Amino acid sequence: MAASTEELDCKQRMIPRISLHNFDERKDEISTQILHAAENSGFFILEDQISPSVSEIEEIFHIAEKFFALPESVKAKNPFKRLENAGWEMNSQIRPSTGLPDQKESIQLQYHHRNSAFWPSDEDAPEGFKEATTSFMEKAHVLSMKLLSIFAVALGFSEDFFDKAHIINRSDAQSTLRLLHYHDITGTQFPSSYWRAGAHTDFDCLTLLFQRTGEDGLEICPGREAHTSFGMGDQWTPVKAQTGEIVCNIGDMLMAWSDDRFKSLFHRVRCPGVGEHQHARYSIAYFNQANEIVEIQGPLGKYPTMTAHQYIRDAVNRNYGQIEKMRAESGNSAE
Ligand SMILES: O=C(O)CCC(=O)C(=O)O
Numbered sequence: 460m461a462a463s464t465e466e467l468d469c470k471q472r473m474i475p476r477i478s479l480h481n482f483d484e485r486k487d488e489i490s491t492q493i494l495h496a497a498e499n500s501g502f503f504i505l506e507d508q509i510s511p512s513v514s515e516i517e518e519i520f521h522i523a524e525k526f527f528a529l530p531e532s533v534k535a536k537n538p539f540k541r542l543e544n545a546g547w548e549m550n551s552q553i554r555p556s557t558g559l560p561d562q563k564e565s566i567q568l569q570y571h572h573r574n575s576a577f578w579p580s581d582e583d584a585p586e587g588f589k590e591a592t593t594s595f596m597e598k599a600h601v602l603s604m605k606l607l608s609i610f611a612v613a614l615g616f617s618e619d620f621f622d623k624a625h626i627i628n629r630s631d632a633q634s635t636l637r638l639l640h641y642h643d644i645t646g647t648q649f650p651s652s653y654w655r656a657g658a659h660t661d662f663d664c665l666t667l668l669f670q671r672t673g674e675d676g677l678e679i680c681p682g683r684e685a686h687t688s689f690g691m692g693d694q695w696t697p698v699k700a701q702t703g704e705i706v707c708n709i710g711d712m713l714m715a716w717s718d719d720r721f722k723s724l725f726h727r728v729r730c731p732g733v734g735e736h737q738h739a740r741y742s743i744a745y746f747n748q749a750n751e752i753v754e755i756q757g758p759l760g761k762y763p764t765m766t767a768h769q770y771i772r773d774a775v776n777r778n779y780g781q782i783e784k785m786r787a788e789s790g791n792s793a794e
């Protein structure tokens with residue numbers, strides 16, 4: 460089996476594709492490939508992982524479909540709460556890059572909240588929802604920790620450094636599972652300023668994204684020098700959706716933690732136009748975010764030390780601050 464191939468996409472840009480086959484025996488080789496991808500594009504596709512398996516990924520998508528098929532009044536019983544970063548929202552997430560709401564609905568779940576009011580109750584969720592989502596989070600977490608151990612060693616930290624920083628059953632955990640549903644928009648032509656998900660970077664250390672074959676739309680844009688910047692280039696590369704593969708991207712938190720060595724890149728999801736495949740798209744993201752009390756400091760000390768709680772709070776404030784500035788500039792008052 461080929462350990463790794465680099466595939467050229469339609470815009471002739473390289474998308475690193477990395478096989479996890481025989482991970483333990485091939486760890487050195489896989490580490491080299493992952494670090495190269497993280498230092499350059501900040502983005503890579505994993506395949507051949509044992510867990511979560513293709514059938515487990517298919518199963519969680521079925522559960523997500525069932526959840527999003529529930530009446531809005533039921534889903535709305537667990538509304539999105541900004542401070543907890545948990546709950547359901549629809550057509551409400553505004554990105555600084557667009558100033559317009561994403562055309563989607565999503566639910567965010569945190570493992571340690573599974574028996575609390577920040578999780579849909581059993582009556583307000585499809586049968587088996589809690590078991591399936593918590594078990595999927597456990598698998599995504601274990602794989603993420605294997606991957607993050609590679610970054611820890613490369614930064615000169617102990618192999619289990621990020622493991623100790625991401626303890627998902629503690630009350631200050633911040634890692635999040637997000638189920639996303641982009642509605643069927645067959646026959647609707649949205650203005651070009653509308654996106655299923657507007658361009659953004661993720662706030663976390665590492666995102667694992669699952670997609671389904673045929674439900675394309677994700678695009679990436681490498682080329683960002685500092686984790687605090689909004690700047691982005693204009694070269695966007697489509698990423699073909701493939702069931703079972705895992706699209707990984709570095710988030711701002713790991714970019715900061717690595718003194719900007721590992722790149723957090725902009726990405727977005729297109730609104731397909733009339734004549735294209737406009738059916739629903741489902742995706743699932745697992746965001747690894749360090750526990751609130753963990754201190755973030757890179758080996759070169761490029762940025763002041765801050766806790767992961769402060770880090771996320773500042774990132775959220777920068778995000779909303781930018782939106783409010785845009786509103787003020789366009790003469791609208793902020794909410
Ligand atoms: O649905 C996707 O492919 C991307 C979702 C995403 O980027 C996010 O939720 O941060």
Ligand SMILES: [Fe+2]
Pocket residue numbers: 659660661726
């Ligand atoms: Fe994202």
